[in-house]
Structures are given as structure tokens and as C-alpha cells.
Amino acid sequence: MQSAQDRAAAAGSPPQFIAGIEQAFAAGEWDRAVLLARRALESGQVHPLLFETRGLWKLRQGQRKDALDDLQRAHALAPKSPRILCALAECLNALGRPRMAVLACGDALAIDATLAGAWFQKGHAHRQLNQPERASDCFLRAVGHDPSLAPAYSQLANLAALQGDTGKARLFAGHALAIAPGDPLAVMALARADLIDERFESAEARLNLLLSRIADPGVRSFALAGLGDVRHAQGRHAEAFDAYEAAAAAAAQERHVMPFAEEPGREQLRRVTAILESIPPQTWTAAAC
DSSP, X not given: OOOXXXXXXXXXXXXXXXXXXXXXXXXTOHHXXXXXXXXXXXXXXXXXXXXXXXXXXXXXXXXXXXXXHHHHHHHHHOTTOHHHHHHHHHHXXXXXXXXXXXXXXXXXXXXXXXXXXXXXXXXXXXXHTTOHHHHHHHHHHHHHHOTTOHHHHHHHHHHHHHTTOHHHHHHHHHHHHHHSTXXXXXXXXXXXXXXXXXXXXXHHHHHHHHHHXXXXXXXXXXXXXXXXXXXXXXXXXXXXXXXXXXXXXXXXXXXXXXXXXXXXXXXXXXXHHHHHHHSOGGGOOOOOO
């Protein structure tokens, strides 16, 4: 039941509902902040924070196009807000529009060059554009401004593993897992490093434990494709085929991925990486380091 204070915040003057939302965010009450923003908008209130909050909520719900509409309205009301520009870039990345995301991040960083989230989203956009060096630079800048940003460390670990630098992959993955135990991208980076170093049992153990604790089909597809690569490297071709087939089946359940049952495992792995990287940290469940 909504409290009298919340009803007043949602239906009152702009300072009242803005204060209510900001208090909810400060208390870590995301759901209450969203409720207040939605009710204020339904009552006819107009403010960039309202559209930003509802837009981010829609983005977390997978309603990417609707989220973009709200975030664009927020941006129109506050074109110089680096936070809103960063949120807009996140949505554009999720929609697979990395070039536009780079532009939004550039605008945000021109206003506040210390905004870690903007560096992170810019790095994510460069990943989608297959520009790993630019992506790495952005992720390093992100953790430089916010050393607690676990997703940036896991991205760096993943990039290092893809480039065959297992030492850096393990270092960055360790940072990520120290902050966010169970971060699936960091676990996958460690599994890749194990595969490169021919530590097959360790790689398979990490992936199997990850699969036992993760339900998201995008993450499962990613991990299953990696498991196929491990088995293929060991000459266990029939088991590798089963893993690749399961990866394609999991990918078919992810609404943003088209199924390709005969796709080679490494191609599957690269394709579903973008899905995994777009999953908000709040959806992760614990997995082994």
C-alpha cells in the first residue's frame, strides 16, 4: 500500500515528487522510485527525472524501444544531463545501435569526463563495433574513475582472454569476482584462460557450475558454446557436438538471438557474448570464482 508521503510525492508539485524519488534512490528502494515516477507521469507531471526513471525501468524489463522513447524525452527536457546521456547510451547499446551510443557517450563525457558509466557504455559500444583496443581503453578509464565497477573488470578480463593474454584475463577476472562474486562474464573469462592454458578440467568445472546456477538462456548459450570448445580441444567430438547443439537451443530461447543449429561453437560464442554483456548485474546469481 502506498504511504501518504508517497501519494503526496507522486501527485504534488515538482519539488515534492522529485524529493520523493531522490529519497527512494538514496535508500536503495528502486521499486518505490519507479512507482513514484510512473504515478507522477500518469498524473500529468513532466520532468526529466520521471522519464529517465521509467525509461531505465523499461530497459531492465526488456522493453528497449519503449525505454528509448522515455529516455529521448528525458534528454529533450535536459539535453546537458550527462547521467541521462549515459542512460540513453545504455539503451542504444541494448538496441544494437553502438555508433549512436558512442555519440551519446561522447556528449556525456564532454560535460563530465569522470563519468565512469559513460566510459563503460562507450567501451561496450566499441565492443559491438569490433574495436577491442578502443573498448579496452574505455573500460580502463571506467575503472580508473570507479574502481568498484565490476562489469568493466569482467569486460577487460574477457577481452584479454579473447586476445590470448591469460595472465591479464585472470587478473581482471579476479578484480571483478572480488567485487561481484559469481559475475558470469568473469567466470567465462577464467574458463577461456583455462582452455588456452590447457587446464581442461578446471575450464569444464567452471562452466558446469555456472550452468548449474544460471537460468538465463543467453548466458547458458554462451557457457554451453564454451563447454563445446573445451570438449572439442580434448578430442571429445561427440560431446562437443552435444554442447554446441544445446547452445543453439538455448540461444533460440533468447528473443534477441536467431537460432543457428549448425553454427560453429566459436561463432556462437562471439555472437552471444553481446547478450551476456547487456545483462544487468542485478540479474546475476552466485557462481564459483
